[in-house]
Amino acid sequence: xxxxxxxxxxxxxxxxxxxYLFIVIAIRLFGKKELAQLxxxxxxxxLLISNAVQNAMVGPDSTLSGGLVAxxxxxxxxxxxxxxxxxxxxxxxxxxxxxxxxxxxxxxxxSHMKKAQITEDELMEAVREHGVxxxxxVDLAILEIDxxxxxxxxxxxxxxxxxxxxxxVVTKQEG
Numbered sequence: 001x002x003x004x005x006x007x008x009x010x011x012x013x014x015x016x017x018x019x020y021l022f023i024v025i026a027i028r029l030f031g032k033k034e035l036a037q038l039x040x041x042x043x044x045x046x047l048l049i050s051n052a053v054q055n056a057m058v059g060p061d062s063t064l065s066g067g068l069v070a071x072x073x074x075x076x077x078x079x080x081x082x083x084x085x086x087x088x089x090x091x092x093x094x095x096x097x098x099x100x101x102x103x104x105x106x107x108x109x110x111s112h113m114k115k116a117q118i119t120e121d122e123l124m125e126a127v128r129e130h131g132v133x134x135x136x137x138v139d140l141a142i143l144e145i146d147x148x149x150x151x152x153x154x155x156x157x158x159x160x161x162x163x164x165x166x167x168x169v170v171t172k173q174e175g
Contacts (some may be wrong), residue, residue: 012058085163139154
């Protein structure tokens with residue numbers, strides 16, 4: 001193994017693969033809430049992480065070919081991981097987790113909010129962003145696996161999904 005890793009490109013591929021898996025696992029462990037909206041602190045964190053792991057991936061090789069090998073490895077590993085998630089639902093669930101119900105029939109589910117590390121203020125902000133003024137009007141609010149919060153209100157007649165400062169409204173068709 002040591003002799004194989006002495007080849008610079010093989011070392012770059014191996015290091016890039018390990019770093020990719022580490023970051024996927026770390027994001028999974030630290031929660032999906034962080035994915036929906038990036039604060040200034042989150043953006044700085046992501047920029048610093050990318051800078052911190054760059055040298056671990058390519059080492060002293062700052063050549064174009066070294067960068068292309070690392071980038072190609074990231075694309076291939078990402079494609080393979082997405083394929084495995086599609087092909088094996090249990091694997092997808094292990095990587096992505098489950099959606100979390102935050103409000104049901106006008107009542108906040110505090111144990112779920114605590115597990116998802118969402119404060120009442122954050123949840124109320126999301127509810128208001130969906131055009132609902134009172135939590136009692138919410139039939140269902142769910143923290144989706146992508147970190148967005150979906151809100152269904154007025155007895156499921158109106159559903160909105162917030163994704164990075166934009167809204168999508170779906171109205172149930174009568175009849």
